[in-house]
Amino acid sequence: MEHILWKNNELILLDQRRLPEKKEFISCRTPEETASAIRDMVVRGAPAIGITAAYGLALSAMLNREFDRDCRLLLDSRPTAVNLRWAVERMRKCHGKTGGNAAALAAEALKIHMEDIEMNRQMGDLGAALFQKPVTILTHCNAGALATGGYGTALGVIRSLYRQRKLKEVFADETRPYLQGARLTAFELAEAGIPHRVITDNSAGYFMAKGEIDAVITGADRIAANGDTANKIGTMVVAVLARYFKIPFYIAAPMSSFDLSLKSGAGIPIEERSRDEVAFINGKPIVPAASPVSHIGFDVTPGHLVTGFITNRGILHPPFHPDFG
């Protein structure tokens, strides 16, 4: 199932907030609607929001709007994933070269989209080659087809492992507060018929202690030159646990997720989101009205906790050099 579609000069997005209960699509006809869809998490996942923003800029050209203003609008929709900036810069270059030709910009957005899927397939196979015999993999959040143009980054490696009969089972952290693991990763794995189970985020340590996890693979929202990696809140927790239990911890990410302008993770902007997204589930409060809540969207995994970076150019290790991007 495609979840980002460009059809009759309209951007159609699967509303990921409604999964797994309902498969509903919404359409974006303007850059504002596209920015709102990113901000409100109709679509999420670092590569997916980059692709979505690219289509949003194709809409801008089509409507003959002020391109720079729309670039800023889309850049501001979410702060942490660098793929958004990467895609906007690429569209900006195409806009400059083609004088803002709408058909050229739509073609460029589609190219970004298709290249992403291709990078994920390469990455999947390169990542799967890390393992010789059947393994059980733990993943956090959703770094699957839904988080990318298709196939997935961490879930792409898992798909390749499964195809090569080197996968025993996937443990999917439910990933509070948005439950991307419980809702989206489980949905993708169930659709693909890949053996899996959902666990609360709290339980990852328990299964590691029991020796049931062979490796951890997650995605990334932004990777600094020293390997520090921003990803969904809790990723660093899993990385610390993996180090404690001597389990390899891999990040799978395309080149568009690297930000080599940053020496370390200290410079990565970390998104804080609203109280209600934690304090209410399915419309009901789970926290007393009088209690404050902090809702942090991402954490930074120190580069030295990452066993290897699975990229479309191979398995890489920091420090990453500026000419690499």
Add this chain to the structure above:
Amino acid sequence: MEHILWKNNELILLDQRRLPEKKEFISCRTPEETASAIRDMVVRGAPAIGITAAYGLALSAMLNREFDRDCRLLLDSRPTAVNLRWAVERMRKCHGKTGGNAAALAAEALKIHMEDIEMNRQMGDLGAALFQKPVTILTHCNAGALATGGYGTALGVIRSLYRQRKLKEVFADETRPYLQGARLTAFELAEAGIPHRVITDNSAGYFMAKGEIDAVITGADRIAANGDTANKIGTMVVAVLARYFKIPFYIAAPMSSFDLSLKSGAGIPIEERSRDEVAFINGKPIVPAASPVSHIGFDVTPGHLVTGFITNRGILHPPFHPDFG
């Protein structure tokens, strides 16, 4: 607010499943009703279920039932917390001594209850003495008044710190799947006017990395002779994080939580509970129907990760000797 009440030969329990939305009480008139209330988590928390079981055995004597059978019934209601066994054994002794006198057994249950509150107050003050200047404490699950006869174990230390003006703030892990932190710890802290915030379990590492947490204090369900401690799932995760970030990690527990018949945590029975308790929140599914779920209730924190055990007899360190209990 009292949450376990013995009134006119009836056991009245605050239904903790409904908090913080509603304060509803249910009554138990038989040992079966008491065992169900424990199993279904109307009341939870290691010391609290011990106290509840003691009252359940007072009901058994009152109704002139087969005492041994009721002891087994209550012992089987939940497996991990040793306080349940401790309380049942104490009631069994009283039954033997008094020939099953109903008034004596009710008095013994009340004594267990009152002693628990007194131990918590002692523990609170002993624990607070560990800190010289105002601190920010992270706690997991609910080890408060609601988890005990009153005052709380970990939250007892926090209450004492607050009274002594040595508390900056409390971070309460929401504690999936039952959300005891978001629902119960936050409820108690809000009622006491203690500064606090709720965070997703995933976020504890983020705030430790930022240097915002000075110490961790949690309760315990069962402590083995080497200090290995079973407590709510995720406690060991917090302990591993605390070690990584060089933050002291304390367990606060009364003597009734120690099981010195066990050399290590390997012998502690770990409760697994139902899929639905994870897969549904507020009546709605968060996991695809086709996806399996593992719901583990507890994990074991290795004794060497615990900076100190705050007990009513002082700050203790393993190995614990058999004559100590």
